[in-house]
Amino acid sequence: MTNEINKNIVKEYLADLQEKIVDALQLVDGENFLIDSWQRKEGGGGTTSILENGNIFERAGIGYSSVTGSKLPKTATDVHPEVQNRKWEAMGVSLVFHPYNPFVPTVHMNVRFFIASKNGEADIWWFGGGIDLTPYYPFEEDVIHFHQSLKNVLDPFDKKLYPKFKKNCDNYFLLKHRNEARGIGGIFFDDFTDNNFEYCFELIKAIGSSLTKIYLPIVQKRKDTKFTNKERDFQLYRRSRYVEFNLLQDRGTLFGIQSKGRVESILMSMPPMVKWSYDWKAKTGSEEEKLYTNFLPPKDWV
């Protein structure tokens, strides 16, 4: 019975994944995470691990949560009307790492499992997740490495997945009000139920376990790059796009807020310092312009 769902092994995997990533980041950064466990009044709880003012990471947050509820918020039922009036359970690991050096990209990963149940009816469940990269001064070889690595993770499951999830990612992380991508994409998927529970769970594990292997080599390569105030300013300015996306569009953030989730854990994705500047435009021929012309418009990297 490979399709029998086992939420406990998903929970165990996710909690362990969080610990492993925390360990790996601490080794690289040299500073320790704050580990903050919490309970949610309406059901469930989680652990938020956060590193602020590290040596490499200005803010790095990894949250594990497993929460339950009796009624889904609007953000969820708008997209999934079939789960209205069902009890639900959502578990996942989410992370956003904001490095200090503008030559090191910001990374985001999320892996999640969702179950909606009703007495006497079969559970509705799916997996979702993704990994995407937000560079400020991108290097083409890093972007290719990032996309190629994600393709290498997915291809053993199904060669159709990478192109599909890559396109999803480009569509999802588009700031609609600016018609501008948040970063250089990656993979994103939701409602994943292909084949059976075991297959889906294996896929989630492959993605979760790939994060440090894909991202940390980029960090190591770029972390000692010298940067100027101008470059730091551009990073702070670009971070405003991250805020705009997360608060205006991100379904996870809005789901968390609307379902009365733990605010500090949801908003650990916010950058530590951000600037807004009126109608800022990159100078023609500048490195900043290259981000807009050569990297943000979605394209095939592998």
Added chain:
Amino acid sequence: MTNEINKNIVKEYLADLQEKIVDALQLVDGENFLIDSWQRKEGGGGTTSILENGNIFERAGIGYSSVTGSKLPKTATDVHPEVQNRKWEAMGVSLVFHPYNPFVPTVHMNVRFFIASKNGEADIWWFGGGIDLTPYYPFEEDVIHFHQSLKNVLDPFDKKLYPKFKKNCDNYFLLKHRNEARGIGGIFFDDFTDNNFEYCFELIKAIGSSLTKIYLPIVQKRKDTKFTNKERDFQLYRRSRYVEFNLLQDRGTLFGIQSKGRVESILMSMPPMVKWSYDWKAKTGSEEEKLYTNFLPPKDWV
């Protein structure tokens, strides 16, 4: 016929109000605003006046706009189902001033006029607006001056207005996800149609013209207060609440974004520099704690 609506005199007043406030701010700050006029593809346009890196104001934006459309976005029809399937016209002046010194409060004002029309049917119209204050290190006398002045503006019209608008303001500027006020309130109203057009317009004019008289004395009094990095940091941290409110809840911002408004003009309300910090708590007995205990919880100030 005092109830005959005259949108042109509203437009003229609003455009003139913007200029007057820009002039007053320039005198106080010593730096000039950038005056940026724009047209909107779907109809209408406006002028965004912005001062960045001034002597007193780190970012001060005043926008005048008069825009038209053929279909209202969801944010508007959720609140006003009666205007569905009507052409609309919205005009207003909005401003947010973010001072550099954490002892000078941030101020926000909006005055607006809205008309929805349909062939063969009477126009639906209303005025809306408000003024509210967001201090970081509040002085009780400033807060009382602020509320008393607003009461003085409204009382000649109707003594019931100040208490009603003050309560609206407390309700509106509550960050729901944190159950925390954005600032110390002020007045806020929407759907204002009392008596007739002329009466409503007079009220709008009284509010619009009061802004500099109420706010600039506070600026003059506090602008030279010495401050430390700790106080500046607290201001940057508190500004994150401004961002959260505007992007998650503010109807004007969401209306603008959803109606494909001009992004840079809508987001001129964003603070110039902002910090997020995980689960920050004020020290017991500190000045920062007083903001939370003595000023943010709504109370009667006059």
